Amino acid sequence: MTDTTTAGLRKPDSEDDGMSPIARSGAGGTLAEAIRVGLADEITSGALAPGTEIDEQAVAGRFGASRTPVREALRQLAASGLVVIEPRRGVRVAALTANDLGELFELMAETEALCIRLATYRMTAVERVALQMLHRQSAPIVGRNDVDRYDQHNRDFHTSIYRGSHNSALVDHATGLRLRLAPFRRAQFRGEQRLQQSHSEHEAILSQVLQGDGEAAGRLMRAHMLTASATLAEYLVAPRG
Amino acid sequence: MTDTTTAGLRKPDSEDDGMSPIARSGAGGTLAEAIRVGLADEITSGALAPGTEIDEQAVAGRFGASRTPVREALRQLAASGLVVIEPRRGVRVAALTANDLGELFELMAETEALCIRLATYRMTAVERVALQMLHRQSAPIVGRNDVDRYDQHNRDFHTSIYRGSHNSALVDHATGLRLRLAPFRRAQFRGEQRLQQSHSEHEAILSQVLQGDGEAAGRLMRAHMLTASATLAEYLVAPRG
DNA sequence: ATAGCTCATTATGAATACAATAAGGCGAGC
DNA sequence: GCTCGCCTTATTGTATTCATAATGAGCTAT
Secondary structure, three states: OOOOHHHOOOOOOOOOOOOOOOHHHHOOOOHHHHHHHHHHHHHHHOOOOOOOEEOHHHHHHHHOOOHHHHHHHHHHHHHHOOEEEEOOOEEEEOOOOHHHHHHHHHHHHHHHHHHHHHHHHHOOHHHHHHHHHHHHHHHHHHHHOOHHHHHHHHHHHHHHHHHHOOOHHHHHHHHHHHHHHHHHOOOOOOOOOHHHHHHHHHHHHHHHHHHOOHHHHHHHHHHHHHHHHHHHHHHHOOOOO | OOOOHHHOOOOOOOOOOOOOOOHHHHOOOOHHHHHHHHHHHHHHHOOOOOOOEEOHHHHHHHHOOOHHHHHHHHHHHHHHOOEEEEOOOEEEEOOOOHHHHHHHHHHHHHHHHHHHHHHHHHOOHHHHHHHHHHHHHHHHHHHHOOHHHHHHHHHHHHHHHHHHOOOHHHHHHHHHHHHHHHHHOOOOOOOOOHHHHHHHHHHHHHHHHHHOOHHHHHHHHHHHHHHHHHHHHHHHOOOOO
C-alpha cells in the first residue's frame, strides 16, 4: 500500500508527452470521472483495502489533479457505497461489518433471483443461445481450474442474465450491488471444488431457464448466490468483520 | 417556478441574525448536505419539474452559498437518479421516458414484494402490531377522502414494511427507489376510488402477513404496486413521457 | 504520575479565481 | 435567400486560496 503509483495518470511536473490526458480514456471526459473510475478500480481490486483512510490531497497528487475533482469522485464513490465519508473526519474505504455483508449478500441473492426469473420469460432467442454458449465455454476453464479466467467468465455470465431481464433499472441496481461487494469477493473461488460447484449450479439454473420455469430458476439462483456467500464467509473470520 | 424562494436558507447579503445557519438544521452538518436535501425536496415536491435545467450559479445564489457545495450536492443527486448530468452541458432534473418509468415501477414492485415477503417472516410481534395499528388508523382518513393525509399514511405504511424486512441494505434500496419515483407520483391518489382501493389492498396484504404466508403477501404487494403505477400512467399521457 | 486543558498542526469544507468548452449570434460567401 | 463558419459569451470544470474544526502533543495542576 506504500507503493501507490499504480494509477499514476498525469505525472506531476512533466510536460504533456502527447499521450491522451486520460480524461479521454477515463469515461465521459472529465477528470473527476476518470479519478472516480481509477479509485473504484483500486478499491474493487483490493489495492485499497477496506478501512483504509483516503487522503484527498494524496489522491490528488497521485492523479496529478487538484483536490476539487478528487472530492467529487469521492462523493460519487460514497453514493455507490464503496467509501464512507464522515463530515470533517475524512474518507475511508467502506469496511462492512459481518452483518452488513450478510444483508448485502441477501439483497444480491434476491436481486439475482429476480433477474433470472424475468430473464427466463424475456430473453430473446439470440440471448438464450448466447447464454448457453457462454456457459459451455466455461467448461474447459473449470477443467484447468483457472480461477482468474473463471472469475471473468462468472462476471460475464451474471451480467448477461442481468441484461436478459430487459430492465435497465434492474441491470444498474444489480451491477451496482456487484461492484459494491467486489472488494469482499476476492477469495470467492478459493475452495477446492468451488469452480466445479459453481459450474454445476450455473448448469442447473440454465436448465430451468430453458424449460421456461422462471420461479425454479430464481430459487436455484438464490441458493447459488447464498452458497457462494457462505463459502466466502469462511474466509472472512479473521478480519474485524 | 418563478418564485423559487421556497428553500431560501441564508439570505444573501444579510448579516447572520443569530439563526442557526441551516448547516445544523440541514442534516450531517455540511452546507453541501443541506443543499442536497433542499434540492431533493424541491424536486420530489414538484417545485422543480422534471426536465428543468438547473443552473449551478443560480442555485448557489438561492442558497446563499458558492458553487462548490452546490456542485457536490448535484453530484449526489445524480447518483440517486434525481438529476442527470451531461458533462460540460449542464444539469437538469431527471426526465424519465415512459419506458424508464415502467422499468422503475417494475423494480419498485418487485422490491416491495421482497420486503413484505421477508417482513412476513421476520417482523417482531411489536412490529406486527404496530403495522396493524397503522393500517387501522388510516380507515377514517379514507372515509374523509383526505388525500394528503393518506399519502403520508401510505408512506409510513410502506416504510414500516421496509423496516420489517430487517435488512438495512434493502431498506435503503427501497427508500431510494421511492424517492426517485416521488416526482412522478403526484397524481397517485387522484382517481375517485383510489383511496378505498389502496386501503383494501393494504388490508389483503396485511391479512396474508398475519397468516404467515410471505409468498402470497408478496404477490399481493406486487399487484398493489403495479395497479398503482398503472393508475398513475393514465395521468402521464400528456407530458413528454 | 496522571488527568485535563491549551495550543499548534493538519486536513476537510467552502469560496474565489482561472481555464476550457459548448452554444448562440452575426457575417460572409455561395 | 440560405447556409456554413467564425467569434463572442456564458456556463461548466479545475485550480487555488481561505476558514474552520478535529486531532495530537505538550504542559500544568492536582
